[in-house]
Amino acid sequence: MNKGNKELNSYAENTWCPGCGNFAILNASKKVFADKDQKNLVMVAGIGCHAKLVDYIDLNHFYSIHGRVPATATGIKLGNPELTVIGFAGDGDAYGEGLAHLMFAAKRNINITMVIHNNGVYGLTTGQFTPTSPEGFKGKSTPWGSVERPFNPLTLMLGAGATFISRSYSNRMENLEMVIDEAMKHKGFSFVEVLQPCYTFYNTYKIYNEKVYDLEEEPPKEHVIEKMTEWNYGSKGNIPIGIFYRETRPTYDESMLREMVPARRKEEIDIEDLLKENT
Amino acid sequence: MEDISILVGGKAGDGIRIAAIIVARLFSRYGYRVFVYDDYPSLIRGGHNFSLIRVSRQKVQANNVGVDLIVALDKQTIEKHASELNDGGVILFDSSKGEVETEGVGVPFKEIVKEMEGMSIMRNSAALGAIAKVAEIDWKIVEEVFYKFLPKKTDLNLKIARKAYDMASAGNLKVENLNQEMMPIISGNEAIGLGAVKAGMAVYYAYPMTPSTGILHFLAANRDRFNILVVHPENEIAVILMALGSAYSGAKTMVGTAGGGFALMVEGLSLSAQSEIPITIVVGQRAAPSTGVPTYSLQSDLHFVLNAGHGEFPRFLVAPGDAEEAYYYTGVAMNVAWSCQVPSIVLSDKNLSEGNYSFDSSMYTVEEAQPILWDGKGDYLRYKDSENGVSPLAFPGNKSATVKVTSYEHDQYGITTEESEKVAFMQQKRLQKTEAVKKEIEDIEAVKAYGKDSDTVIFTWGSTKGACVEAADALGLKVLQPIIMEPFPDLSSYIKDAGRIVTVETNATGQLARLLENNGIRVDHKVLKYNARPFFTDELIERLRKEVL
């Protein structure tokens, strides 16, 4: 029996700041999960404000360590490919501490979904710049204003080989649900970036409310990069949300496992033959 | 001769290591027990490589400095090793123009290869033919071994070997038929892989790093045969996180690396402890700090692996000393990890990992242990309180269980907590598992004793036990080899009559000595070697005579 919206709430006390964009991601996820095969669903989280989400939803979870969500999720999927694995990571987490894992998960096209809560700041450690904070960002570690340019995660993911690339905004509930649901349905590596204002350390509601617009339709191949770079995480440009790119490619889990389910492997291996070959 | 030491030397790319193992296989067919040590620099071509082959009636697990036969494929072999030739020994060399000039049995390997239109690496086949002649090995045996172990261009290799066989002359190293059963020859790395597979390993994750790369290659080559998954991820951090993910799914996993890679895994080790997800980590020691001397041996990571990881938590650590022990104790490590939900570490070293041994499969049996699984009654609590701290396992996909694991301190269900009582309770629950581990290994030999009772007792560990056991035998001393390093065994009954305690190990500060002293055992003298080479038996006998007796 599936848990409904209410039963999906765990008894954990919610400790996000009022007004935090994470609430919307939590609600959208619960809505999407209500119709999924819940016993086979595993949530994975990194470390940061975003990650508390898995404590709040009463389903299987692996609350991992900072930056390592894609690696953990890959291992879970390879251990048992029948599981549906969805990772939740922060921008500091996935783009900073553990970028390599994210790139490789995309490269391999492992059949998992990664939701990145991009608030442009390290929330849990009280406000430092992240890889997607704009140039000049005055955080506690860069009070003079960051001298680094942000990178664009969408084009990074495209370059790395992600087969599903999307962006949403926590204040556009319908779009957010749609994107998470589509990402989970996609067979292969699905990337979902959610613009998620941090009410306390980097309140971006006003800017996003003004600039965010819905793509509505997936752009044709030749316009994908143009759409992805319309906004480069700085002050210029409007901000499209929706699904930017979709492609089908054999998944890593299928190619590597070829029907094998390691979690259920029960095998008596006879090594005598191998030893004879070495005699 | 019943105990022969052979050195084969040349440049990287000359096929020295292949030749060495073939030599061992030739003697193995006469019932000899063998041990092969490859000394090679971290480069692909050029440089000086040599392999030491020891063949003997008795089980041998170390080499001597002094050798009975030197096979020189280059000049450096003579320059570096001629002085190591024992009285009555033979030098066999490539006497082709421009190659080696010395006294002994000269056979023009290079010219033979040229004449037969072979590739230059086939000089090693010429050398093998000549070695066979020097040791008076039956040509039929040479053919048999070539067909079995050199499957590519066997006929051409044999033709080359035959020519050299005919041109060489018998030395005074005649092989004898020892009328003992032939044994397989495998490396320590292969033994580790086999032990893991026997204990139910379903997935192996590793990033290449000497000296553990051999495990990765061996398991990858045998993936289908063992029906396992073998994955080479982007780095060691991914290695351990993926392994923990798979184990959470319910798949038994192992990872393998060396000290540097293990350093990257340490945060994951601590996660394994907090989340109580079983993991087995093979750490092959090599000469460190840092990149160090990558293809050479040292035993300097004992305290690193004993203490690695932030926080306090139980772990299981074994340090096998030969191929049979590597096989068996890797199986034990896998079983303990899953029975007690603790991280387990197999500490090897380059000498053991890459050494090739006659392997006696009748010594040990590895059987897969079954973890404690949830009985399906009531609500599932991943971290349920239990008598010994071990909570029954369920895996995601179970319709009656929600399985929540975490790096945070947590309640019994697996949800983050900061409440003082719950924090203290969980810390206690995890530490309690030390007793569970002790119980699990009650019947497993934690310490091995060798030699006669003597006033002076030698402690050693890991692959150094090979030279130690032989040296002690020659000198009439008792040797103790702790294999289970954590939880550290009670040694009182072994040393109650000991007058003097001496440690022998290959590091600069005496890491086993320190561990003994931490456990209340006074160490009187440390015999150390830290030039990144293993102890040799003859060398160790001299050192013990001078420093200890």
Ligand SMILES: Cc1ncc(C[n+]2csc(CCOP(=O)(O)OP(=O)(O)O)c2C)c(N)n1
């Ligand atoms: C290895 C490691 N380094 C640093 C930290 C401290 N830390 C915890 S959360 C965090 C940053 C969180 O930022 P982000 O991933 O963007 O998540 P957010 O809090 O914004 O949701 C850091 C640096 C950690 N937990 N682990």
Ligand code: SF4
């Ligand atoms: S600090 Fe920011 S991201 Fe964290 S809970 Fe508060 S508002 Fe949300």
Ligand SMILES: [Mg+2]
């Ligand atoms: Mg953030």
